[in-house]
Amino acid sequence: MISVTVNGVTHQLDIPEDTPILWALRDHMQMHGTRFGCGMAMCGACTVHLDGNPIRSCSTPIAFANGKNITTIEAMAQDSVGQKVQQAWMDEAVAQCGYCQSGQIMSAVALLKSNPNPTDEQIDNAMAGNICRCGTYNRIRKAIHSAADNPQLAKANAVDESLFVEVKA
Amino acid sequence: MSTTKTLNAATATENQTVQIANVSRRKFLGGMGMATGLVLAARWDMAFAEDAKYGRDAMPNGWTDNPNVFVSIATDGSVTIVNHRAEMGQGIRTSLVMVVADEMGADWNKVVVEQANANEPKYGNQNTDGSRSMRHFFEPMRRVGAAARHMLEQAAAQVWNVPVSDVTTTIHQVVHRPTNRTLSFAELAELAAEMKVPVAASLQLKQPSEWRYISKNPGAYPEGTTEKTGQPMAIDGRDIVTGKAVFGADVALDGMLVAKIVRPPVYCAGVKSFDATEAKKVTGVVDVIELPSVQMPSAFTPLGGIAVVAENTWAAIKASRALKIEWDNAKAGDNANYDSVAYRQQLEAAVQQPGKVVRSEGDFEQVLHSDSANKTVEASYYMPHLSQSPMEPMVAIAQVKNGKAEIWASVQNPQLAKDGVAGQLGLKPEDVTVHCTLLGGGFGRKSKPDYIFEAAALSAKLNGRPVRVQWTREDDIQQGYYHTVSLDRLEGVLDSNGKSIGWRHRSASPSITSLFGPDSGHTAVFENGMGFNTVPFDIPAIQLENPAAPAHVRIGWYRAVYNLPHAFAIQSFAAELAHEAGVDHKQYLLDLIGPARKINPTSIGEHWNYGENPAEYVLDTGRLRDVIEMATSKAGWGKTMPKNRGLGLAVHNSFVSYVAVVFDAEVTDAGELIIHRADIAVDCGPQVNPDRIRSQMEGACVMGISNALVSEITAKNGAIQQSNFHNYQVARIVHAPKEIHVHAVNNRMDVPMGGIGEPGVPPVAPALCNAIFAASGKRIRTLPIANQLKTS
Numbered sequence: 001m002i003s004v005t006v007n008g009v010t011h012q013l014d015i016p017e018d019t020p021i022l023w024a025l026r027d028h029m030q031m032h033g034t035r036f037g038c039g040m041a042m043c044g045a046c047t048v049h050l051d052g053n054p055i056r057s058c059s060t061p062i063a064f065a066n067g068k069n070i071t072t073i074e075a076m077a078q079d080s081v082g083q084k085v086q087q088a089w090m091d092e093a094v095a096q097c098g099y100c101q102s103g104q105i106m107s108a109v110a111l112l113k114s115n116p117n118p119t120d121e122q123i124d125n126a127m128a129g130n131i132c133r134c135g136t137y138n139r140i141r142k143a144i145h146s147a148a149d150n151p152q153l154a155k156a157n158a159v160d161e162s163l164f165v166e167v168k169a
Numbered sequence: 170m171s172t173t174k175t176l177n178a179a180t181a182t183e184n185q186t187v188q189i190a191n192v193s194r195r196k197f198l199g200g201m202g203m204a205t206g207l208v209l210a211a212r213w214d215m216a217f218a219e220d221a222k223y224g225r226d227a228m229p230n231g232w233t234d235n236p237n238v239f240v241s242i243a244t245d246g247s248v249t250i251v252n253h254r255a256e257m258g259q260g261i262r263t264s265l266v267m268v269v270a271d272e273m274g275a276d277w278n279k280v281v282v283e284q285a286n287a288n289e290p291k292y293g294n295q296n297t298d299g300s301r302s303m304r305h306f307f308e309p310m311r312r313v314g315a316a317a318r319h320m321l322e323q324a325a326a327q328v329w330n331v332p333v334s335d336v337t338t339t340i341h342q343v344v345h346r347p348t349n350r351t352l353s354f355a356e357l358a359e360l361a362a363e364m365k366v367p368v369a370a371s372l373q374l375k376q377p378s379e380w381r382y383i384s385k386n387p388g389a390y391p392e393g394t395t396e397k398t399g400q401p402m403a404i405d406g407r408d409i410v411t412g413k414a415v416f417g418a419d420v421a422l423d424g425m426l427v428a429k430i431v432r433p434p435v436y437c438a439g440v441k442s443f444d445a446t447e448a449k450k451v452t453g454v455v456d457v458i459e460l461p462s463v464q465m466p467s468a469f470t471p472l473g474g475i476a477v478v479a480e481n482t483w484a485a486i487k488a489s490r491a492l493k494i495e496w497d498n499a500k501a502g503d504n505a506n507y508d509s510v511a512y513r514q515q516l517e518a519a520v521q522q523p524g525k526v527v528r529s530e531g532d533f534e535q536v537l538h539s540d541s542a543n544k545t546v547e548a549s550y551y552m553p554h555l556s557q558s559p560m561e562p563m564v565a566i567a568q569v570k571n572g573k574a575e576i577w578a579s580v581q582n583p584q585l586a587k588d589g590v591a592g593q594l595g596l597k598p599e600d601v602t603v604h605c606t607l608l609g610g611g612f613g614r615k616s617k618p619d620y621i622f623e624a625a626a627l628s629a630k631l632n633g634r635p636v637r638v639q640w641t642r643e644d645d646i647q648q649g650y651y652h653t654v655s656l657d658r659l660e661g662v663l664d665s666n667g668k669s670i671g672w673r674h675r676s677a678s679p680s681i682t683s684l685f686g687p688d689s690g691h692t693a694v695f696e697n698g699m700g701f702n703t704v705p706f707d708i709p710a711i712q713l714e715n716p717a718a719p720a721h722v723r724i725g726w727y728r729a730v731y732n733l734p735h736a737f738a739i740q741s742f743a744a745e746l747a748h749e750a751g752v753d754h755k756q757y758l759l760d761l762i763g764p765a766r767k768i769n770p771t772s773i774g775e776h777w778n779y780g781e782n783p784a785e786y787v788l789d790t791g792r793l794r795d796v797i798e799m800a801t802s803k804a805g806w807g808k809t810m811p812k813n814r815g816l817g818l819a820v821h822n823s824f825v826s827y828v829a830v831v832f833d834a835e836v837t838d839a840g841e842l843i844i845h846r847a848d849i850a851v852d853c854g855p856q857v858n859p860d861r862i863r864s865q866m867e868g869a870c871v872m873g874i875s876n877a878l879v880s881e882i883t884a885k886n887g888a889i890q891q892s893n894f895h896n897y898q899v900a901r902i903v904h905a906p907k908e909i910h911v912h913a914v915n916n917r918m919d920v921p922m923g924g925i926g927e928p929g930v931p932p933v934a935p936a937l938c939n940a941i942f943a944a945s946g947k948r949i950r951t952l953p954i955a956n957q958l959k960t961s
Contacts, residue, residue: 033412
């Protein structure tokens with residue numbers, strides 16, 4: 001029997017110890033906000049926090065979380081940094097398909113908790129493990145700056161001042 | 170009315186919802202759908218049926234603008250609007266619904282979106298592909314909204330017993346102008362439902378100046394609504410950031426099993442033998458089932474293999490790894506020898522020989538040997554197979570029992586899935602229900618419903634137990650429908666002034682049509698129409714040929730499709746010609762394009778034209794020139810660049826839109842590439858959702874960088890050599906330009922609407938390669954760039 005606390009609620013799980021945290025969450029706890037992307041820690045779609053640290057849940061066995069705290073996207077609306085990040089994501093209209101964004105947000109929250117004021121380069125380093133096939137990276141940078149109350153650092157130009165230029169005579 | 174989205178339009182809370190319905194019209198509609206099957210569009214106004222040839226009229230099941238189908242108003246005032254197209258990141262659930270809401274005067278905060286099931290006879294075409302959703306449904310959806318508004322106004326006029334000409338709709342209410350009396354949509358819901366649906370010709374559409382959502386930027390529409398500010402937030406925006414958005418794998422049914430299928434590594438191979446002893450020992454495994462293999466052409470039929478069915482996903486995956494399978498590669502014929510290195514040599518040889526003539530103007534050979542020919546330039550460009558690899562791997566859930574099938578899936582072409590499941594199981598289409606979830610990306614892969622057919626077959630074999638077929642990333646990368654592989658050889662003849670007087674282009678690449686019939690090796694009309702025979706250059710002798718190239722894997726649509734290799738080759742070669750001529754690239758490109766003119770595509774032998782009317786959707790070189798001017802001026806073309814840095818330009822028209830890209834790129838002495846900035850100019854005609862246009866261009870830029878820089882699928886002994894994101898690489902945040910600036914050519918209401926999901930991708934790779942040349946003098950002719958720039 002494995003005992004894990006997910007978003008403050010303790011679960012007793014009678015499942016194989018090698019079950020990845022991802023599938024324990026999705027199949028055994030019916031928490032679907034954490035996404036399956038690659039199964040080998042290459043894309044970050046499954047990112048959750050284990051005792052506060054971002055991990056790839058698709059490649060971390062549930063036994064490793066025994067007695068520990070897992071935090072998922074479902075808890076971010078109750079987290080002060082999480083709220084800011086979610087709001088920034090909506091304000092900057094980051095998401096396209098949205099599938100990878102749970103993982104992106106979990107990585108961004110972890111970054112901002114360890115570094116409240118990241119530069120572009122620090123953002124790139126922290127977010128390099130999270131793939132977005134829709135290509136929302138520039139808005140992700142901007143949203144992280146915005147959540148860090150540092151919009152002046154944002155270079156993503158989600159809205160460009162020169163956008164509506166009439167070129168036709 | 171519930172405020173959350175539902176997966177099934179048919180399960181709308183009918184007791185609370187009053188349809189804006191005209192009973193006789195609805196019966197007529199239903200009867201039509203039954204009588205004409207899946208072929209004829211269920212149009213409520215048959216006046217448009219006479220000239221059904223192009224665009225939305227030519228699509229299977231066409232379109233409808235019947236408000237009864239799309240709009241219902243609840244007595245609490247909430248307005249439910251049906252979105253019938255697949256949402257995969259392009260924002261169509263927001264954009265189309267926004268069009269209806271704007272035209273009818275609905276308040277965005279009171280709008281609920283319902284996702285349609287597969288039902289083209291009811292909704293019109295649902296195949297979300299080809300960058301068509303907005304250009305085919307903007308006008309019908311405007312009429313849907315306007316018709317609903319007219320019915321509300323008729324109802325209000327009846328309540329007040331006043332002429333309808335005295336009433337007007339503001340925001341979510343109808344006003345009697347002379348007295349300023351108001352009736353809310355909630356108060357009018359029931360009576361409006363009894364009003365006759367106005368005929369299309371009688372509808373008063375809003376003037377663009379009256380739009381509140383359409384074409385608006387964040388913060389840009391007039392006050393008077395309850396929204397916080399700006400353009401409406403994306404319908405799914407909050408659900409996505411809170412993890413509540415429902416994708417294919419998030420549907421959970423009671424008693425549902427999970428299947429993981431191990432498919433043959435070689436296309437059309439079969440199972441010789443297998444041993445499931447170890448697999449069955451894994452806790453939770455329920456069954457192991459062999460599935461039939463396929464032969465070419467396999468279309469959307471699943472590849473077969475061995476399915477492990479288990480009580481949960483991990484058990485299925487773990488057990489699948491314990492299977493011992495001996496494959497029958499002899500069944501696969503030549504496919505078992507497919508080798509990407511050898512195949513490239515085969516393509517290189519093919520383009521040395523004349524091919525099937527696709528377009529011929531002037532006499533290239535004569536020009537080549539003429540006295541005017543001062544210089545000849547020749548170059549070949551190679552682009553490998555690619556895998557769409559949306560972040561959500563393919564997934565489908567099926568329950569087949571009691572003569573009915575119910576499907577839940579993330580799918581771009583739901584009607585194809587529905588018809589296919591019906592055919593596969595011998596059911597009537599009306600006994601198959603396909604619920605459409607959000608798609609975690611599509612990029613063309615999810616227009617092929619093979620994974621849905623797998624789920625249906627397994628549920629049928631499991632006596633109706635619901636089954637989720639879960640593809641892994643390895644499945645996605647190794648058993649895909651790949652972007653073609655291509656070799657494009659170009660020859661240019663320059664006169665003594667450097668002017669281009671002859672152009673020969675031989676393009677060889679396996680065709681998507683190899684999926685559907687005997688493989689001729691030649692690309693089809695629609696593939697040539699993607700930037701090959703539509704080359705917009707004003708050159709006296711143009712010779713376009715297509716040598717044969719057989720397919721050995723499944724070839725499928727990948728975002729922007731054959732435009733990718735054609736734009737890469739043509740736009741790279743144009744820059745090479747400019748260099749050889751000693752002329753500034755931008756100036757040379759403008760000269761190649763020639764003066765602004767409107768070319769009827771049929772006059773250059775192009776009869777597909779993305780399905781659009783060639784008289785309406787012309788090839789407008791003026792628009793090409795304009796996007797070049799805009800992108801280059803925003804990028805500061807002509808300015809002095811720092812050492813190791815250069816600007817690179819490319820332009821391409823596809824999906825009846827026009828896009829130019831300028832990159833500012835640096836190649837360090839060590840050969841490291843730094844992309845400082847992208848300036849993207851786009852002219853897609855009228856713009857409905859400007860911020861989504863921008864984000865589609867940004868995303869296209871990043872996907873184009875994937876294609877240019879890192880992505881490559883290769884085969885050896887018929888099997889794909891890549892397996893996951895460690896060896897099939899895609900762009901990460903570190904590859905994204907430091908800045909992307911999107912510049913949209915605005916207010917072009919004088920041109921027809923173009924596509925936006927795909928046209929941003931094709932010019933990206935050539936613009937980047939041209940920037941690399943400007944920065945370093947290194948010319949890239951093989952994608953991906955990978956380590957080609959490294960000097961150490």
